[in-house]
Amino acid sequence: MQDEALNVIKIAGTICNQRSKAALVNSIKTVLPQFMGFEEVGLVLRDVKTNQIFSINELQQEEKEEWYKEELKSRGLTKVLDKNTQKDIELAFDQFKETRTICYPHGQGITGIVLES
Numbered sequence: 001m002q003d004e005a006l007n008v009i010k011i012a013g014t015i016c017n018q019r020s021k022a023a024l025v026n027s028i029k030t031v032l033p034q035f036m037g038f039e040e041v042g043l044v045l046r047d048v049k050t051n052q053i054f055s056i057n058e059l060q061q062e063e064k065e066e067w068y069k070e071e072l073k074s075r076g077l078t079k080v081l082d083k084n085t086q087k088d089i090e091l092a093f094d095q096f097k098e099t100r101t102i103c104y105p106h107g108q109g110i111t112g113i114v115l116e117s
Helices: 002-016 021-036 061-074 083-098 109-116
Strands: 045-047 052-056 101-104
Touching: 002 021, 021 052, 061 083, 101 109
Parallel strands: none
Antiparallel strands: 045 052, 052 101
């Protein structure tokens, strides 16, 4: 019992320490299936300001690598040479990941009905 309680605290700490929506989703999708014994986890979020329901479509490693190559190519580079360029590319990647957000109509479907009640 004590081991389970410590494991729950560790999982909560891991999830709560995430600093972006994408990192939060990735963390939840990694940690919870292991803990609960599930194959995978689907996650739907709600923006309390806009009441919008959404999920984040994660990139596979191959997609990340392809995006990175294309970004370097668009900048006329073959590799990153300085920290400022690296930071610019990381920011561009974060912005690209945000475009992978999938929004759902509010109040429709089972999830929308549950959130309205």
